[in-house]
Amino acid sequence: MSCRLTKLSGIWSTKNHGIALAKHDWVLSIDADEVLSRELQQELQQLDLARSDFQGYYVLIRHVFMNKAFRYGKESAYPHLRLFHKKAGQYNLDQVHEKVVLHGPTAQLKGLILHHSYHDLSHFVRKMNDYSERAALQMFQQGKTNSLLGILIKIPFYFFKHYFLNLNILNGKAGFIWSWQSTWYHTLKYLKLYEMNRPSSKGSNEGDD
Numbered sequence: 001m002s003c004r005l006t007k008l009s010g011i012w013s014t015k016n017h018g019i020a021l022a023k024h025d026w027v028l029s030i031d032a033d034e035v036l037s038r039e040l041q042q043e044l045q046q047l048d049l050a051r052s053d054f055q056g057y058y059v060l061i062r063h064v065f066m067n068k069a070f071r072y073g074k075e076s077a078y079p080h081l082r083l084f085h086k087k088a089g090q091y092n093l094d095q096v097h098e099k100v101v102l103h104g105p106t107a108q109l110k111g112l113i114l115h116h117s118y119h120d121l122s123h124f125v126r127k128m129n130d131y132s133e134r135a136a137l138q139m140f141q142q143g144k145t146n147s148l149l150g151i152l153i154k155i156p157f158y159f160f161k162h163y164f165l166n167l168n169i170l171n172g173k174a175g176f177i178w179s180w181q182s183t184w185y186h187t188l189k190y191l192k193l194y195e196m197n198r199p200s201s202k203g204s205n206e207g208d209d
Contacts, residue, residue, distance in 0.1 A: 012093055012098040015091045015098070019091075020086075025049075025087070026049050026083065026084070027083070027084060027085075027086050028044070029083075029100070030082065030113065031115075033115065034113050034115050035114045036113055037111050037112040037113070037114060039110065039111040040059065040112055041111070043111045044109075053105065054104070054105050054106055055085045055088040055089070055102055055103065055106065056084035056085065056088065056102045056104065056106045056107075057083040057084070057107050057108070058079040058080065058081050058082070058107070058109065059079070059081075059082040059111065059112075059113050060077040060079055060080075060110075060111070061077070061079075061113050062075075062076055062077055062112045062114050062115065063075035063117060063178075064115060064116045064117065065117055065118065065174050066120075066173075066174040066177065068172065068174040069114065070168070070178075071171070072167045072170035072171055072175075073166045073168055073171065074166040074167070075166065075168065075171070075178070076171075080099070080100075080113075081102055081106065082113070083109070084100055084102055088104045089102035089104075094138070095134035095137060095138040096131050096138065121177075121181075125181075128184070128185040129188070131185065132185055132192055133192060135189045136189050136193040139189075139193050140196040140197065144193065146190050146193055146194055147194070151190045151191060151194065154186065155183060155187055158182070158186045158187070159179055159183040162178070163175070163179035163180075166179075
């Protein structure tokens with residue numbers, strides 16, 4: 001067994017580096033907090049990838065939050081491209097929620113990946129602080145701006161979207177907490193963007209309202 005240490009610039013570069021090192025042509029990309037369902041395991045074993053007409057396969061991700069698997073709405077089964085030929089795809093450069101960009105035909109698998117996203121609410125807060133920082137930086141680098149009034153107006157919209165439109169109202173108490181925390185994430189992301197766009201006050205002796 002050997003160990004290779006490489007300094008990389010981000011999650012996407014880490015994953016692309018791993019793809020390049022893969023010894024086989026097909027890559028199944030999963031995170032440490034994800035578990036393949038038994039149905040998906042059986043489905044993968046039955047695939048004949050050597051004779052496949054596709055360059056990639058989408059897999060449905062089911063969100064697990066506060067020990068509850070979400071069975072309703074967007075979080076219950078959202079497709080991600082996770083199985084693909086390494087010569088046909090690689091991860092994009094997004095700072096948050098990087099995705100595989102694939103050149104070629106794709107298909108959809110039936111089995112699920114269970115995403116055990118956060119250990120507890122404290123873990124959630126730490127991750128959202130990191131995600132919001134990277135998302136705000138990406139928007140800032142793209143030249144985007146916002147206002148405090150715009151942020152305030154969006155708060156009820158995001159909660160309505162996550163809780164009602166995404167059907168988390170049917171996912172019990174965990175669905176409510178997830179919707180509220182997701183709203184907080186969006187608010188924090190745009191507040192950080194607002195802060196990044198403000199003129200620097202370093203060296204000023206005056207208070208700032």
